[in-house]
C-alpha cells in the first residue's frame with residue numbers, strides 16, 4: 001500500500017516516524033502547500049515523492065491511499081479531493097467538522113466503491129481489544145458507570161483556538177472520550193446532558209457530558225484545552241477496570257469487588273507507537289476490496305459526529321463549515 005499524505009504537520013510526522021520503522025515501503029508521497037516544506041519532510045522521513053500542492057498528490061497514479069492530516073476544518077475538502085480523484089482515504093479524527101460533511105463523504109466513497117476510514121487509532125489497538133474481551137468474559141460483571149477524561153492544556157495552538165479551523169476541545173480531545181464510551185457502553189442512548197465553558201474564539205474550552213443509556217448505565221465524560229488529565233475507569237457490577245490514558249492507553253488494570261488487582265496488561269511487545277494498527281487495518285481493507293473497516297465503520301463515524309453536532313448546538317459553538325454545506 002503506497003500512502004500519500006496531505007498536510008506535512010505534527011501528526012503526519014508522528015505517523016511517518018512510526019511507519020518508517022517497519023513499513024517504510026508505505027511511505028510514498030507527501031504534499032504540503034509549501035514545496036520546500038514538503039521536500040524537507042520527505043527527505044527527513046524517507047518518502048519517495050514530495051509535492052507542493054495537494055492537487056498534484058491526488059493526481060499521482062501511484063498513490064493507493066490518501067491520508068488526510070490537516071485541521072478538522074479541511075478534512076471534508078481534502079478527503080473529497082482525494083475521493084474525486086479515485087483514491088481511497090484514511091482521514092484524521094475528528095472525521096469532519098459535522099455530520100453533514102461526514103455523510104456527504106461516505107456517500108461519495110460508497111458511490112465510487114472507494115475505501116474511506118476515520119483514523120481513530122484507539123479502535124485498532126490490541127490493548128483496547130483485550131479490554132473488550134475482558135468485559136465480554138463477564139469476570140467483573142456488566143459495566144454500570146464509565147468515566148473518561150481527556151484534558152490537555154494547549155491555549156496557544158491555532159487550530160484549537162480558532163473557530164474557522166473547527167477548534168475547541170471536543171473535536172480534538174472529546175472524541176477520544178466519546179469513543180471510549182462507545183466501545184464499552186454500547187450505543188443505546190436515552191439522554192445526553194452537558195456543561196461547557198468557552199474559550200479561544202468562542203469555542204468549547206472545557207466541558208462535561210453525561211450519557212444515560214437505556215440499559216441503565218451512565219458515562220461521564222470530560223475534556224478540556226486548559227488542564228491535564230487522561231484517565232478512563234469502567235465501574236462494573238463486580239469490579240472495575242482502569243485505563244491510564246483514553247487517547248493512548250499503555251496500561252490497563254482490572255480489580256475485583258474487594259479492590260484486589262486480578263489482571264493487568266500493557267501494549268504488545270512489538271508495538272511501535274500504536275499508530276501502525278490503523279494503517280495495517282487500512283491495508284487489510286484495500287487487499288480485501290472493502291469500502292469500510294469493521295473496526296471503524298461509517299455508521300460509527302456518523303454516530304460520533306451526530307453526538308458532537310448536538311453538543312455543539314447546545315453550547316452555541318458554530319463553525320463556518322456548519323453553514324457552508
Ligand SMILES: NC(=O)c1ccc[n+]([C@@H]2O[C@H](COP(=O)([O-])OP(=O)(O)OC[C@H]3O[C@@H](n4cnc5c(N)ncnc54)[C@H](OP(=O)(O)O)[C@@H]3O)[C@@H](O)[C@H]2O)c1
Nearest residue numbers: 007008009010011012032033069070071072092093094172
Ligand atoms: N491521532 C492522533 O493522535 C492525533 C494527534 C494530533 C492531531 N491529530 C489530528 O490530526 C489533524 C492535524 O493535526 P496536527 O496536530 O498535525 O496539526 P498541524 O501540525 O497544525 O498540521 C496540520 C497541517 O495541515 C495543513 N493545513 C492545510 N490547511 C491548513 C490551514 N488552513 N491551516 C493550518 N494548517 C493547514 C498544514 O500542512 P502544510 O503546511 O504542509 O500544507 C499543517 O501542517 C487534526 O485532525 C487532529 O485532530 C491526531
